[in-house]
Structure formats: structure tokens, C-alpha cells
Amino acid sequence: xxxxxxxxxxxxxxxxxxxxxxxxxxxxxxxxxxxxxxxxxxxxxxxxxxxxxxxxxxxxxxxxxxxxxxxxxxxxxxxxxxxxxxxxxxxxxxxxxxxxxxxxxxxxxxxxxxxxxxxxxxxxxxxxxxxxxxxxxxxxxxxxxxxxxxxxxxxxxxxxxxxxxxxxxxxxxxxxxxxxxxxxxxxxxxxxxxxxxxxxxxxxxxxxxxxxxxxxxxxxxxxxxxxxxxxxxxxxxxxxxxxxxxxxxxxxxxxxxxxxxxxxxxxxxxxxxxxxxxxxxxxxxxxxxxxxxxxxxxxxxxxxxxxxxxxxxxxxxxxxxxxxxxxxxxxxxxxxxxxxxxxxxxxxxxxxxxxxxxxxxxxxxxxxxxxxxxxxxxxxxxxxxxxxxxxxxxxxxxxxxxxxxx
Amino acid sequence: xxxxxxxxxxxxxxxxxxxxxxxxxxxxxxxxxxxxxxxxxxxxxxxxxxxxxxxxxxxxxxxxxxxxxxxxxxxxxxxxxxxxxxxxxxxxxxxxxxxxxxxxxxxxxxxxxxxxxxxxxxxxxxxxxxxxxxxxxxxxxxxxxxxxxxxxxxxxxxxxxxxxxxxxxxxxxxxxxxxxxxxxxxxxxxxxxxxxxxxxxxxxxxxxxxxxxxxxxxxxxxxxxxxxxxxxxxxxxxxxxxxxxxxxxxxxxxxxxxxxxxxxxxxxxxxxxxxxxxxxxxxxxxxxxxxxxxxxxxxxxxxxxxxxxxxxxxxxxxxxxxxxxxxxxxxxxxxxxxxxxxxxxxxxxxxxxxxxxxxxxxxxxxxxxxxxxxxxxxxxxxxxxxxxxxxxxxxxxxxxxxxxxxxxxxxxxxxxxxxxxxxxxxxxxxxxxxxxxxxxxxxxxxxxxxxxxxxxxxxxxxxxxxxxxxx
Numbered sequence: 001x002x003x004x005x006x007x008x009x010x011x012x013x014x015x016x017x018x019x020x021x022x023x024x025x026x027x028x029x030x031x032x033x034x035x036x037x038x039x040x041x042x043x044x045x046x047x048x049x050x051x052x053x054x055x056x057x058x059x060x061x062x063x064x065x066x067x068x069x070x071x072x073x074x075x076x077x078x079x080x081x082x083x084x085x086x087x088x089x090x091x092x093x094x095x096x097x098x099x100x101x102x103x104x105x106x107x108x109x110x111x112x113x114x115x116x117x118x119x120x121x122x123x124x125x126x127x128x129x130x131x132x133x134x135x136x137x138x139x140x141x142x143x144x145x146x147x148x149x150x151x152x153x154x155x156x157x158x159x160x161x162x163x164x165x166x167x168x169x170x171x172x173x174x175x176x177x178x179x180x181x182x183x184x185x186x187x188x189x190x191x192x193x194x195x196x197x198x199x200x201x202x203x204x205x206x207x208x209x210x211x212x213x214x215x216x217x218x219x220x221x222x223x224x225x226x227x228x229x230x231x232x233x234x235x236x237x238x239x240x241x242x243x244x245x246x247x248x249x250x251x252x253x254x255x256x257x258x259x260x261x262x263x264x265x266x267x268x269x270x271x272x273x274x275x276x277x278x279x280x281x282x283x284x285x286x287x288x289x290x291x292x293x294x295x296x297x298x299x300x301x302x303x304x305x306x307x308x309x310x311x312x313x314x315x316x317x318x319x320x321x322x323x324x325x326x327x328x329x330x331x332x333x334x335x336x337x338x339x340x341x342x343x344x345x346x347x348x349x350x351x352x353x354x355x356x357x358x359x360x361x362x363x364x365x366x367x368x369x370x371x372x373x374x375x376x377x378x379x380x381x382x383x384x385x386x387x388x389x390x391x392x393x394x395x396x397x398x399x400x401x402x403x404x405x406x
Numbered sequence: 407x408x409x410x411x412x413x414x415x416x417x418x419x420x421x422x423x424x425x426x427x428x429x430x431x432x433x434x435x436x437x438x439x440x441x442x443x444x445x446x447x448x449x450x451x452x453x454x455x456x457x458x459x460x461x462x463x464x465x466x467x468x469x470x471x472x473x474x475x476x477x478x479x480x481x482x483x484x485x486x487x488x489x490x491x492x493x494x495x496x497x498x499x500x501x502x503x504x505x506x507x508x509x510x511x512x513x514x515x516x517x518x519x520x521x522x523x524x525x526x527x528x529x530x531x532x533x534x535x536x537x538x539x540x541x542x543x544x545x546x547x548x549x550x551x552x553x554x555x556x557x558x559x560x561x562x563x564x565x566x567x568x569x570x571x572x573x574x575x576x577x578x579x580x581x582x583x584x585x586x587x588x589x590x591x592x593x594x595x596x597x598x599x600x601x602x603x604x605x606x607x608x609x610x611x612x613x614x615x616x617x618x619x620x621x622x623x624x625x626x627x628x629x630x631x632x633x634x635x636x637x638x639x640x641x642x643x644x645x646x647x648x649x650x651x652x653x654x655x656x657x658x659x660x661x662x663x664x665x666x667x668x669x670x671x672x673x674x675x676x677x678x679x680x681x682x683x684x685x686x687x688x689x690x691x692x693x694x695x696x697x698x699x700x701x702x703x704x705x706x707x708x709x710x711x712x713x714x715x716x717x718x719x720x721x722x723x724x725x726x727x728x729x730x731x732x733x734x735x736x737x738x739x740x741x742x743x744x745x746x747x748x749x750x751x752x753x754x755x756x757x758x759x760x761x762x763x764x765x766x767x768x769x770x771x772x773x774x775x776x777x778x779x780x781x782x783x784x785x786x787x788x789x790x791x792x793x794x795x796x797x798x799x800x801x802x803x804x805x806x807x808x809x810x811x812x813x814x815x816x817x818x819x820x821x822x823x824x825x826x827x828x829x830x831x832x833x834x835x836x837x838x839x840x841x842x843x844x845x846x847x848x849x850x851x852x853x854x855x856x857x858x859x860x861x862x863x864x865x866x867x868x869x870x871x872x873x874x875x876x877x
Binding site: 008060061062063064065066067068069089092095096098099100101102103106107108109110115116120123124127139142143145146147202204205206220221222223225226229230231314315 | 420421422423444446447448449450453454455588609612615616710711712713714717720738741744745748759763766767768769770771772775777779781782785786789794795796797
């Protein structure tokens with residue numbers, strides 16, 4: 001990830017516009033990207049600062065290129081590189097040896113006189129002779145461990161020039177979020193993935209339903225309720241690539257500008273940023289996929305939709321695999337329990353207990369049942385694939401029960 | 407969602423904040439600490455910053471007696487393997503007593519070199535509780551570690567400098583404290599902020615807010631900040647409990663000192679480039695100002711992305727600064743100063759890593775740079791202290807508080823300096839040792855920006871009087 005020293009954001013009319021290279025306006029950047037990759041690919045053994053200088057020189061006559069953009073490119077290229085790090089501290093040992101040898105002869109003067117008889121050139125030549133090396137070689141290695149002087153060992157690189165430019169665009173977007181105080185995601189699809197990755201980034205959520213399968217999710221951190229803080233900006237940035245891989249969302253981030261005013265960043269899946277992550281899998285398992293295919297979009301008056309409802313109880317969020325909606329308005333949530341560990345099953349039970357007021361139908365694999373256990377009314381047991389009849393039966397039972405009540 | 411009175415009353419630590427559960431709204435509003443609490447519907451509990459821990463605990467006990475559970479982790483008591491404090495001087499005793507009388511919460515302001523660290527170590531010795539020491543840079547981190555080991559016999563943990571070794575007594579940096587306080591904020595009874603003027607920044611202050619430690623000690627020579635935020639130290643650390651002005655310290659605890667300014671000329675080639683660069687910047691800015699009278703350096707930077715001419719002007723400006731920083735003549739002057747003070751330990755402050763390495767490679771003198779690793783750092787400092795190394799070259803990392811034993815001669819050969827930096831630099835060479843007068847040389851390029859900075863610096867009282875010397 002970039003640091004705040006690389007970030008380029010334009011704040012205009014209360015909105016934030018992170019730097020972005022566009023396919024049309026920056027078409028010539030593909031050429032730059034190819035040449036940058038070439039500098040690193042052919043740069044094995046060269047010093048970091050030489051590589052950075054070459055990258056900078058590429059842009060010397062380019063009218064459209066801020067210094068920060070150049071430095072950001074160097075940073076992203078370095079992230080895909082391995083430099084010789086001098087792990088054994090050879091440079092450090094060499095320094096101490098040389099300085100200790102020189103110390104009794106301090107000061108090393110240019111011209112001898114009666115008081116000071118150690119000239120720089122003689123002392124350096126003597127130390128070089130002691131170490132059995134040329135002085136120039138010693139001089140070159142003396143500070144070889146300093147970042148700028150480290151040599152490129154290998155370059156993993158990026159798959160293509162376009163991939164480097166995409167990575168740049170996402171990196172600027174992430175860096176822009178370092179200044180964010182809170183973010184809001186409005187989503188209609190991939191709800192489970194969004195909530196799961198927000199949780200992995202240790203964000204707290206507030207979820208509101210705003211449509212049949214549209215949710216508004218506010219993300220922030222513990223202290224956000226006490227004061228505006230940029231403390232969770234890095235967490236937002238970490239969460240972003242997962243969001244970019246999803247579909248059907250809009251994001252609004254409230255940022256604190258360097259002038260201590262506020263600005264808003266708007267973003268959606270239509271902005272077509274390329275995430276380094278693959279899009280979420282359509283189905284979590286083949287059992288799910290098989291069932292969805294067998295059932296079809298609608299059957300016996302029940303419409304099937306996937307991961308379209310979120311159940312929330314404070315910081316516990318639960319997105320059942322499917323929702324059945326009947327023409328008469330009855331809705332039944334359907335969760336397929338896979339072959340998992342006892343801990344997973346226990347956790348699932350606890351989550352379900354929280355939402356026991358809702359119509360939840362479970363599909364449980366036979367071997368996950370404890371021996372001799374009697375399955376509840378709302379449980380459908382399956383061996384390898386879920387059959388349709390027991391599910392439809394259970395759905396009707398719920399509908400009739402509901403009908404009697406209503 | 408409405409606050410409710412369900413379940414037992416519980417106080418918890420949650421990533422730098424406190425959560426209060428099981429109390430209904432009216433009950434919370436009746437607490438003496440009512441104004442610190444905010445209802446957090448996301449988790450269904452009352453929330454406040456961890457800094458309020460001591461006060462909140464008292465008010466809950468006063469209102470509820472023992473009908474609540476304090477689930478905030480407790481600071482562990484610490485047993486020091488030994489206590490070998492040096493005898494405290496009267497002003498140190500006074501400072502410690504003032505802090506103790508203020509309920510062990512407050513700031514001690516003492517000039518550099520008057521033993522702030524000993525005051526803190528004495529405070530740690532008598533409180534004997536889990537302690538977090540926060541220092542500005544990693545040199546100071548290791549220095550605190552050494553001092554705690556030497557005086558209290560305790561091998562403190564280090565969080566920062568890519569280490570994460572958490573112990574009941576731990577030293578860390580402001581940046582690491584900001585990052586990690588959410589996780590470690592409930593482990594300490596005492597928190598010490600060394601060079602506390604670093605604390606009130608918009609982010610770093612959160613390190614103080616997110617920590618439960620009831621006992622707090624802030625140390626600095628120079629609390630003032632140009633942004634006025636030092637006023638917040640009262641809330642973050644506590645009131646000023648002891649203050650000792652620099653003029654009082656001078657000549658008493660500190661050695662007497664002299665400041666010499668040594669002007670150097672640029673070589674002809676440097677001068678030519680310097681002037682060419684100056685002309686380029688001037689010409690560019692003048693042309694812009696014909697159209698936009700208020701055109702500034704900031705505008706130039708903003709334009710540099712879209713305009714190669716602005717970028718060239720920007721580069722010319724940086725080249726000028728680099729010529730000043732690395733003027734060849736400075737190395738010659740340095741040779742003269744080394745001759746003049748042969749046999750006296752001398753420390754050289756460079757304005758950049760590059761210049762520090764240049765000095766080191768010319769004179770084969772050891773350096774302390776920001777990336778210098780612990781082992782080498784110790785070897786160099788120890789070698790300098792024992793006299794094995796007559797010269798030490800440092801970049802700005804040594805600016806504050808780092809112990810450099812008994813240096814009597816300091817040479818500043820570059821670096822932007824605010825008043826505070828100048829004071830800190832003086833403090834480095836002003837430690838009382840015998841009757842030898844300390845000397846500070848400032849080597850500045852003639853007729854450049856450096857001279858102006860030096861003049862501005864001399865206006866602060868620490869630098870009076872200054873004499874000029876031609877070497």
C-alpha cells in the first residue's frame with residue numbers, strides 16, 4: 001500500500017477525486033508502464049536509487065505527471081521486488097572495523113603538518129591493505145545496507161503494463177481512504193462478502209434495510225461514536241479490494257481534508273476499478289449450486305433468491321444462503337449447513353438462536369447430526385444433495401402455519 | 407434502540423475505549439461521570455475513551471457500591487529486581503514531590519540535560535506498577551530500555567522499530583503507541599510521555615485517550631507548539647506540576663557554553679549552479695506573478711504535476727537546498743575544527759543522511775542514522791562514550807534527548823532548525839562534566855538561506871551571545 005506521502009487527491013466542491021489514470025486520457029501511460037517494468041526487469045543487481053532515478057527520468061518531459069505519481073510508481077514497483085537486505089550485517093561490521101582502524105589516526109587531513117601527520121589517502125590505503133581489498137570497493141560497500149544503496153535481487157513484477165496501471169489506480173483510492181472517518185456502502189448483491197470482509201478488517205457495522213434486497217451499511221470503529229477520527233482509515237483501505245471485487249454497490253466515504261474540512265468520496269461498481277481479488281464465488285458449495293439449479297428461479301409459487309436478506313442483531317450479522325418468497329407474501333430463509341467442524345456448527349447454532357423469531361429452514365447433512373438425534377420441524381436432512389420435495393413440504397408447513405396465525 | 411438495564415452492570419475495555427453495560431439511561435445520567443458517556447447503538451452499550459477509567463471507576467463505586475463488575479484488565483504490580491537510582495538533585499526531588507502531590511498525574515518541564523529521565527525512573531521505582539514509556543524516536547526507545555535495565559534491573563519490552571515484545575514494563579514510540587494502543591491500552595498503571603510536546607498532534611493524542619493508566623507523567627524541556635495544541639496536554643497528561651526555566655539551569659547544573667558561527671563560501675562551480683537555480687526559480691515565479699500576483703511556492707508545487715516548467719523550477723529549488731546542505735567547503739571547515747579540537751570528543755550534526763554519510767566516508771567516523779540497527783547503535787555510542795571514537799556523526803535523529811556522553815564540542819553543518827531544535831542540540835553538549843567549556847559551531851553557507859535561519863535561531867535566548875569566527 002502507498003503511504004500518505006504518495007497520495008494525490010483533488011478536493012473540489014466538497015468531493016474528493018483520487019488520482020486515476022484513464023484508458024483514453026492516459027493512453028500513453030501504457031508505454032510508460034512497459035518501460036518502467038523493463039527498467040526493473042533488466043535492473044537486477046542495480047541500486048534502488050538508480051532504478052528510482054531512471055523511472056523519474058522517463059517522465060522528465062511528460063506534461064501530465066506530478067512527482068508523487070512518479071514516487072508512487074517506484075513504491076509499487078518496489079513492492080513487487082526483492083532487494084538484497086544485508087541480513088548478516090556485513091556492511092555494519094565493515095563500518096565498525098574501518099572506523100576503529102581510523103580512530104587512532106583522527107583527524108584524517110588533506111595536508112600533513114607538524115601536528116597532524118595522517119593524511120586521508122594514506123590512512124585509507126593502509127586500511128585497504130589490512131583488509132586485502134581495494135579502497136574503492138570498501139568505500140562502495142561501507143553503506144551498502146542503506147535503503148537507497150540496496151541492490152535489486154529479483155523482480156516478481158506485474159502481469160502486464162495495464163495491471164501495473166490498475167494497481168496504481170486502486171492504490172491511490174486506498175490511500176485516499178486513509179483520511180476517511182466513516183464509510184457507507186449501499187448494496188444489493190454480495191452482501192455476505194461485504195459484511196465478512198468488513199468484519200475481517202475489524203470494522204463495526206450498522207445495517208439498515210432500504211428496499212426488498214437493498215441494504216445500507218455504515219462502517220466505522222469503536223471510537224467513531226466518541227469523536228471524528230481517521231484511526232480506521234487503514235482498515236477501510238484494507239477492506240476496499242474485497243468491495244471492488246463485488247457487484248451491485250455504491251460507497252460514500254467522509255474524508256477529513258488537509259485543511260480540516262470535510263469532503264466526500266463517491267464510488268460504485270460502475271467505476272470499473274480492477275480488484276486484485278477475484279469476484280466472490282456465485283455459490284459457497286456444490287450442494288448450494290446443485291439445489292439452486294434443481295429448484296430454478298420459481299416453483300410452486302415460491303421465488304428463490306440468493307443471499308438477498310441480512311439479519312442483524314448488533315454486531316452479529318447473518319446472511320442466509322437463500323430466501324424463498326411466496327406470492328402471498330410469506331418469506332422463508334434457507335440456510336444450508338455444510339460438512340464442517342463441531343466448532344463451526346456450534347457457532348452456527350448460536351447465531352440461529354439469536355434469530356429464532358424468523359422463519360428459518362435449515363438443510364443439515366446427515367453425518368453432522370448427533371447419533372440418534374431427532375431433527376426439528378424446520379430441518380431438512382440430506383445425504384449428498386438436497387431433494388426438492390422435503391423442502392417444498394417444509395415451506396408449505398410454514399406458509400400454512402403463518403396463514404392460520406394471520 | 408433504547409438503552410436498557412438488562413443484565414449485570416459491567417465495565418469493559420474495548421480497543422481503546424470503555425464499554426458500560428447493564429445501566430439504563432436515567433441511571434447513567436445520574437452518575438457523576440454522566441457527561442463522558444455516549445450511547446453506542448451498534449453494540450448496545452455506553453462508551454467512553456479509556457482515559458476516563460480512573461474517574462469512571464470512582465463514580466460507579468460511589469453510586470453502585472459493589473453492585474458492578476470491573477472487567478477492565480488490571481495493571482500488574484512490578485517488582486524491580488534492584489533499585490539503583492543515582493542520588494537526586496534538589497530540583498529533581500522537588501519535581502518528583504510536586505508530581506506525587508498532584509495525584510501522580512501531571513507534567514514536569516525541565517531543560518535538557520537536567521535529568522528528566524531520573525525523575526521518571528524515580529517515579530517508576532516508587533509506583534512499582536506496569537508502566538509504558540512513550541518516546542519520540544527509536545534512539546530514545548533503546549536509551550530508555552538501557553536506563554531501565556541499569557537503574558531498575560528490569561529488561562523492558564519494546565514495541566516499535568519492527569519489534570513487538572510486550573512486557574509489564576514496555577517502551578514504545580509515539581507512532582507505535584498510536585497504532586497499538588487499542589490493543590495494549592489497558593495494561594498499564596503508569597504511562598510516561600517523554601518529550602511530551604509530540605503528543606498533542608491530531609493522531610498521536612489518541613495514544614493518551616485510549617490508555618486506561620490513571621498515573622501519567624509528561625516530560626519536556628519545551629512544551630510550546632506553534633499550533634497552540636500544548637493546551638490539550640492538561641487533559642491528555644495532567645496539569646503542569648513543575649517547571650524550571652532554562653536561564654535558571656544555565657551555569658548551575660549545565661556547563662557554560664559558547665556558540666560560534668562559521669560562514670563558508672560555496673565553490674565557484676557550486677555558486678554558479680546555485681545562482682542559475684535561483685535565477686530559474688525567480689524567473690518562473692516572476693512570470694507567474696505577472697498573471698497571478700499572489701502566486702506562491704504552494705501554487706508552484708500544485709502546478710508541478712501538470713507543467714514540466716513548474717516541475718523544473720521545483721527541482722531547481724531542491725537542488726539549491728542540496729548545494730547548501732552538502733557544500734564541499736563544509737568538509738574543509740570540518741577538517742579545521744577537528745584539528746582545533748583534536749583530543750576532544752566531537753559530535754557533528756548533518757542536515758541529511760546523505761551529508762552524514764559523506765562526512766563519515768571522508769573522515770572515517772561512525773554515524774548514527776535513522777536506519778542504524780540496535781547492535782551498531784550501541785557499539786557506536788559505547789565507543790564514543792569510552793573515547794574509542796573521537797567523532798560521532800549524526801543526522802537529525804539525535805536532535806532530542808538522546809544521551810551523548812560528555813561531548814564538549816558540537817558542530818552543526820546543516821538542517822532546518824526551529825527554536826526547539828536549537829535548544830535540544832545545545833542540551834546535547836551542555837552536560838556538566840568538569841570545568842571544560844562546551845562549544846557549539848554552526849557552519850553556514852554565506853549569502854544563502856542558511857544564514858537567515860541561523861539569525862532567526864540566535865534570537866532565541868539560548869543562543870546569546872554568539873561570536874563569529876573565521877577559520
